[in-house]
Amino acid sequence: MKNTFVTKERLEAIAAEWPTPFYLYDEKGIRENARRLRQAFAWNPGFREYFAVKATPTPGILKLLYEEGCGCDVSSMAELLLAERCGITGKDLMFSSNNTPADEFRKAAELGAIINLDDLTLVDFLKESIGYIPETVCCRYNPGGTFTLGATGEGFQVMDTPAEAKYGMTRPQLSEAVRKLADMGAKSFGLHAFLASNTLSNEYFPTLAQILCRLAAELRQETGVNITFLNLSGGIGVPYRPEQTESDIFAIGEGVRRACENAGLDNVAIYAELGRYMLAPYGALITRATHEKHIYKEYIGVDACACNLMRPAMYGAYHHITVMGKEHAPCDHLYDVVGGLCENNDKFAIDRPLPEIVPGDLLFIHDTGAHGFSMGYNYNGKLRSAELLLKEDGSVELLRRAETMDDYFRTVVW
Numbered sequence: 001m002k003n004t005f006v007t008k009e010r011l012e013a014i015a016a017e018w019p020t021p022f023y024l025y026d027e028k029g030i031r032e033n034a035r036r037l038r039q040a041f042a043w044n045p046g047f048r049e050y051f052a053v054k055a056t057p058t059p060g061i062l063k064l065l066y067e068e069g070c071g072c073d074v075s076s077m078a079e080l081l082l083a084e085r086c087g088i089t090g091k092d093l094m095f096s097s098n099n100t101p102a103d104e105f106r107k108a109a110e111l112g113a114i115i116n117l118d119d120l121t122l123v124d125f126l127k128e129s130i131g132y133i134p135e136t137v138c139c140r141y142n143p144g145g146t147f148t149l150g151a152t153g154e155g156f157q158v159m160d161t162p163a164e165a166k167y168g169m170t171r172p173q174l175s176e177a178v179r180k181l182a183d184m185g186a187k188s189f190g191l192h193a194f195l196a197s198n199t200l201s202n203e204y205f206p207t208l209a210q211i212l213c214r215l216a217a218e219l220r221q222e223t224g225v226n227i228t229f230l231n232l233s234g235g236i237g238v239p240y241r242p243e244q245t246e247s248d249i250f251a252i253g254e255g256v257r258r259a260c261e262n263a264g265l266d267n268v269a270i271y272a273e274l275g276r277y278m279l280a281p282y283g284a285l286i287t288r289a290t291h292e293k294h295i296y297k298e299y300i301g302v303d304a305c306a307c308n309l310m311r312p313a314m315y316g317a318y319h320h321i322t323v324m325g326k327e328h329a330p331c332d333h334l335y336d337v338v339g340g341l342c343e344n345n346d347k348f349a350i351d352r353p354l355p356e357i358v359p360g361d362l363l364f365i366h367d368t369g370a371h372g373f374s375m376g377y378n379y380n381g382k383l384r385s386a387e388l389l390l391k392e393d394g395s396v397e398l399l400r401r402a403e404t405m406d407d408y409f410r411t412v413v414w
């Protein structure tokens, strides 16, 4: 069983004011988790989490995390503008993009963001785009091959074969980029890599830290440059299934500390760009059962669809479902829980044992706080939902209103 962070009565009251479907985020959970992360890396004075904005690009969430000491990791013009409007700029911003347009480099430079270069060719392109090379710059490494550590119980990793991934530079390219950047005026360097997504192994970050520590030592020796930070990026996973165990952030922090100590690199700052770990468990998609259908299988139709949460349709991802008020009822019905899209993969659950569901029941779709709302789309003209924050004092704050048909048709030339 997975805990919901809200009761059925409270959820009904919220739904009376803001109709389903909507996303609900848990302020208490988000803050406590962010504080745990900081504690786990307190041994590293320069530690910084740059929250991966793509996971939950919602100003109310970014500001809340900023209050907890997190900067923002942004990867596009919209994300740069979003951070700027939240007042998050300068060294509080990490710009980690790929296939980057010149105007995005210009905006990142204007905001004083730390720029993370995805490719060797971007060294010259950055100079052409902004007219200079910043004093502090980061390079993204791709070691190639296969990276198997940290496999999730879901039987897949979103990205576990660096050789097949479009990101980062090869080892020889990295040496060339660093040398070139140093010749062009860069003084302080960071190294970045993201080798696997949604890992539940406490060894992923420490292993990556070892890889980057070794790389930093080699590059220092080869080129004499000053490597001041290692960006371990995202990738710490969450237990989407109730039987999975959650990552132990203190063991992860300690493992990274040991990796740095063993490499004699106790003076580098550790950065992270976590998205899922920071937000997924503290957000839920709330939807209401609207129909039941009995054909070759039993279907429950709900008022949300894959446009609101794409992960199950896209990756076959598991999201646990609690039928509110029936937490202790026997799971003696086997349902496909579906949205209303004209796409047969529009299913939040397939053959899922659940308590009997009747139209009107509220469903709490767990662990959707990251890469949930943000991956939304408008197929069949379905609208994006509202986003709400359940505050620590029990009140609810609207973070984003639901889209309207007027929003949907706004760009049309009739």
Ligand SMILES: Cc1ncc(COP(=O)(O)O)c(C=O)c1O
Pocket: 052, 054, 055, 073, 096, 194, 197, 198, 233, 234, 235, 236, 273, 274, 275, 276, 277, 370
């Ligand atoms: C560059 C970069 N950093 C961080 C993240 C966040 O990853 P996660 O949510 O798995 O922690 C992503 C995810 O796509 C990413 O592309």
